[in-house]
Every structure is written in structure tokens, then in C-alpha cells.
Amino acid sequence: AQTVTQSQPEMSVQEAETVTLSCTYDTSESNYYLFWYKQPPSRQMILVIRQEAYKQQNATENRFSVNFQKAAKSFSLKISDSQLGDTAMYFCAFAVRNDMRFGAGTRLTVKP
Amino acid sequence: AAGVIQSPRHLIKEKRETATLKCYPIPRHDTVYWYQQGPGQDPQFLISFYEKMQSDKGSIPDRFSAQQFSDYHSELNMSSLELGDSALYFCASSPNRGTADYEQYFGPGTRLTVT
Numbered sequence: 001a002q003t004v005t006q007s008q009p010e011m012s013v014q015e016a017e018t019v020t021l022s023c024t025y026d027t028s029e030s031n032y033y034l035f036w037y038k039q040p041p042s043r044q045m046i047l048v049i050r051q052e053a054y055k056q057q058n059a060t061e062n063r064f065s066v067n068f069q070k071a072a073k074s075f076s077l078k079i080s081d082s083q084l085g086d087t088a089m090y091f092c093a094f095a096v097r098n099d100m101r102f103g104a105g106t107r108l109t110v111k112p
Numbered sequence: 113a114a115g116v117i118q119s120p121r122h123l124i125k126e127k128r129e130t131a132t133l134k135c136y137p138i139p140r141h142d143t144v145y146w147y148q149q150g151p152g153q154d155p156q157f158l159i160s161f162y163e164k165m166q167s168d169k170g171s172i173p174d175r176f177s178a179q180q181f182s183d184y185h186s187e188l189n190m191s192s193l194e195l196g197d198s199a200l201y202f203c204a205s206s207p208n209r210g211t212a213d214y215e216q217y218f219g220p221g222t223r224l225t226v227t
Binding site: 033035037042043044045046047050091095097099100101102103104105 | 145149153154155156157160168170200202204215216217218220221223
């Protein structure tokens, strides 16, 4: 069974600084996808970034980047130049075929 | 760009009543997923459909059923509602098209309150 673990229930960061959110997963599959979703107070689920397991290059989307360590089954999200609008719950998710599993989430607060 | 549409956005029902949630995927997306997110919890996968056939089943109670129609919209039917069914129900869609594209686009959710 696939499991996703986010060990940081809450984190905070000062505006304009950098923060890293941790995520580990467990699977016996070799081909899978990893995602970070953002859920602001509106509760909308917004895709932040995705990573294909077969790609060694870490994905980057503007201020968001990941550190994907396949052997360690680790998938951390780095947010650079944090903005107040980044305040949200962040869910790490793992998907193989049509089965997506989420971690428990990390509540990130960006402080002015 | 068109997004996933869910209706209604809010729904209040009493215990033992039934509810039907609707989901309209992004055009040309052929796969639909349903998730349940309780207060303070992560989304839990319920069920998915690909090309109008059930493709995967998660933690969906027997009291719930779902289907995908010929126009690819999906409905989640919930019967004998219980207080514990109060949650945010997300629908997501993805353009599988027979390829390994797992990116799911989420709708705004339907907030169901059972009293």
C-alpha cells in the first residue's frame, strides 16, 4: 500500500524568506507521480507542482521547486521569496495509475 | 480556461436523507475522481471513473454510489446520510486519454452538512 507522510503539521516563515516542506512516501511501484497541492482558506485544491518518478531532474515552477530523492523516497517543496498569499495548507500527494493518496498536510503561515 | 464545475456548492441535509452531488469535468477530460475531506483532514479518495466505467474504488461507503454519464459528467449519490458524512466533497478530472497523465484538476468542492 502507498503511504504519504508529512511530518510537519505547521510551519511559519517570514515574508520574502525561503521555506522547505517535507514529504516522504512509501511504495513498491517504480513508475508514479508526485504532487504538491495548495489549499488556501477558500478550500480550493490548487496544483503547485508535479514530478514524474522517472525524471531525475527536479521540477521547478517559478518560486516553487522540489527536491526529489527517489532512493530515499523523499519529495520536499521549497518556496522561495515567500509571499503572504502562500499562506495555506500544503498537501503532498502520490499517484500511481488512478489512485492518488494525500499526506496529512502542512499548514504554512507566511508572516509579514 | 474552463475548470471543473461542481454543484451544488453547499448542501444541507438531515440524517437519513439522500443527496446527489454533480461534477462536470474539464472539456476533453475523460477521467473523474471523487474525494471526501472531513474537517481538518486530508482528502480521501472515494472512487474514480474512466470512459464511463468505474476504474478505481477507495474508501467509499456502501451507502454511496456514483456513475459517469455519456457526456462525462459524474454524480455521487449518497443515501441514509449520517452526521459523519458532513464534509467537503471534491471532484477532480484528468485527461488520461490512454496516456500516463495523472495530473488531476480539482473542482471547488461541495460542502455537505448533515444535521
